[in-house]
Amino acid sequence: MGEKRFRQALARAQEQGKQVRFWWRDDDAVAPGPALDELIELARKYRVPVTLAVIPAPAGEALAERVRNEPMVSCALHGWSHENHAGAGEKKQELGAHRAASDVLGELSIGLTKLESLFGPSFHPMLxxxxxxxxxxxxxxxxxxxxxxxxxxxxxxxDAALPLFNTHVDVMDWHGTRGGRDAAMLFDELADWMERDWPLIGLLTHHLVHDDAAWQFLDRLFCLTGEHPACIWLGCEVLMTACEG
Ligand SMILES: [Zn+2]
Structure with missing residues (x-):
């Protein structure tokens, strides 16, 4: 159970000469601040690359400035304005079928251009x-x-029309405490994906709403995996090379 089971799964991967591939996506970045500083500090401490999903409409030069010389940080496109266009009682969606496709694609295109110019080479065209x-x-x-x-x-x-790099384990408990989920449960979920030999396991975080439990889990996870010979954490630029050519 929990961390022990996760550590056993790591040990087993090592015995079998496997390398578990992880990546880390953190959503909703728009501006610098203490939570983003803490996130970047963790990435630096354990040398674990993080992909920030940046909301282009409100994002600006201050965020670009903050991440400019952070080699562990890259950026992706998080919709346009993170606005919900779904009706009451429907699941929230910005990119649903509620508006003309040309309108939605037009906004995404503007967002892509904006983030390319703000972040330069640390931005990757992942939606x-x-x-x-x-x-x-x-x-x-x-x-x-x-x-x-x-x-x-x-x-x-x-059957997706584009390469997919999903996240699989979400650190936050959105429907219950709205804080970080129980660490034992998170380690179990990671072990589940490892036991399925999933080719790339994505961790999902939201730095702006992390409580102590969420930060502590991340610190522990990266401590266990950051330098483990049976693990590798892949940055967005490495994933994207699979999409070129
Ligand atoms: Zn979001």
Whole structure:
């Protein structure tokens, strides 16, 4: 159970000569602040690369300035303004079928250009839909506006029109305490994906709402995995090389 089981899964991977591949996505960055500082500090401490899903409409030069010389940080596109266009009683969506596809794609295209100019080489054209939801009808059109990969939550669909790099384990308890979830449960979920030999396991965080439990879990996870010979944490730029050519 929990951390012990996770450590056993790591040891087993090592015995079998396997390397577990992880990546870390953190959502909703718009501006620098103490929580972002803490996130970057963790990334630096354990040399674990983090992909910030940046909301382009409100993001500005201050965020770009903060991450400019941080080699552990890269950025991806988190919708346009993170605005919900779904009706009452529906699950929240910015990129749903509620508006004309041309309007949604137009906003994403503006967002992409904005983040490219703000972040330069640390930005990668990966789309992270707000609330991890996007209308399936939009996906085939994303490559036409320069988006090269998509990242949502859960097991990757095998038939996606774009390369998918999903997240699989969410640190936050959105429906209960709205704080960090129980560490034992998180370690169990990670061990579940490892036991399925999942090719790339994505960790999802939201630095702006982390409580002590969330930060402590991340510190422990990176302490266990950051230098473990059976693990590798991959940055967005490494994932994206799979989308080129
Ligand atoms: Zn978000």
């Amino acid at each position: 992270v839909p707000p609330w991890n939801r996007i209308s399936p009808a939009l996906v085939p059109h994303l490559s036409g506006i320069g988006i090269r990969a998509l990242s949502v939550f859960g097991a990757e669909r095998p």
